[in-house]
Amino acid sequence: MTTAEAPVQTVEEPVRPTPPPAARKLRRRPDRIRSSIAAWTAVAVIGLFGMLPMYWMLVTALSPKGQAFQFPPKFIPTEITFEHFRTFAENEQLFDYMVNSVIVALITAALSVIVSTYMGYSFSKFRYRGRKSLMNFVLASQMFPQALLLITLYAVFRQFGLLGTYTALVLSFTTFTMPLCVWMLKGIFDTVPDALLEAAAIDGASRWRTLHTIVAPLAAPGMIAAGLFAFVRGWNDFIFALTLANKDTMTLPPGLVNTYIGEFQTSWPALMAASLIVSVPVVAAFMFLQRYLVGGLTAGAVKS
Structure with a gap:
């Protein structure tokens, strides 16, 4: 005798509702903000790396001889001379x-x-x-x-x-x-x-x-x-x-x-x-x- 096979029952997963476009934008906004902060930070660091020598040259050129060699150095000269x-x-x-x-x-x-x-x-x-x-x-x-x-x-x-x-x-x-x-x-x-x-x-x-x-x-x-x-x-x-x-x-x-x-x-x-x-x-x-x-x-x- 053969026994009848029991029917296989499948459990259907509940369908998750798709979030509205406004919610998706809100979720992506923190990622965009972090990316913008990282990009502007990199630009600031690179700009500082490139402009700091030029600024130091200008400070040295405008400083009197006595202040040009003092330690610790001053990034803003107290006296300016041409x-x-x-x-x-x-x-x-x-x-x-x-x-x-x-x-x-x-x-x-x-x-x-x-x-x-x-x-x-x-x-x-x-x-x-x-x-x-x-x-x-x-x-x-x-x-x-x-x-x-x-x-x-x-x-x-x-x-x-x-x-x-x-x-x-x-x-x-x-x-x-x-x-x-x-x-x-x-x-x-x-x-x-x-x-x-x-x-x-x-x-x-x-x-x-x-x-x-x-x-x-x-x-x-x-x-x-x-x-x-x-x-x-x-x-x-x-x-x-x-x-x-x-x-x-x-x-x-x-x-x-x-x-x-x-x-x-x-x-x-x-x-x-x-x-x-x-x-x-x-x-x-x-x-x-x-x-x-x-x-x-x-x-x-x-x-x-």
Whole structure:
């Protein structure tokens, strides 16, 4: 005989009601508040980390010599003096160094942009034998420390009689800024559609005219970003300017060191005041060209 199987009874779980949208928003609100607090805290810490040295430079530059070295240090000076800024303005030699920095930095920026534009356009839009090897060679040049080539460049420039000239400084600065500028502009040229170049060729435009009248205006933000990078590199360099220049062609970084840092004594307040003054052109350039800089650095990030 077979026994009848007992029916299996299933217990249905109660259906939980879906909370209304207003309740869901209230539940997510604490998470959003915590995320906002964490984000703003991180921004404040990073901003404090970046601005505290600048603030300390300003405090040191505005403090008299006696207060600049007291311990514990004062973050808010009790006495303010502009003597150190006046000392910079009265030093004619420092103005000569500034003129040299402007000349070298501007020529470096212009030469880097011109050469990098042609090289980046060639790597992006032309196909020829050895192209990839040359691209890798340009990229690999960034892997070597720049100071490692200082002795070689010194010997080469000495052999050609270029030591102590603007040419030595411009060529050395351009050598180290050009690889990054080339790859930056290549990424921007990659975003230019080939159909646009083909349409220009159908209309009878030469490759030279296509580059200068069609492609170059589209890549203008990237060219400005590359030029700004090269300008800052030529403005801030210390070791090459100290080694390859003489007293007449020396730029500001080694000039400030030779002026304010001695063997037995260092005038820190005057050096901080001079450092703030010479940083004004770079800060002004970044503020004026900020939108071009951001556009140039991000233009080649995504290929259309």
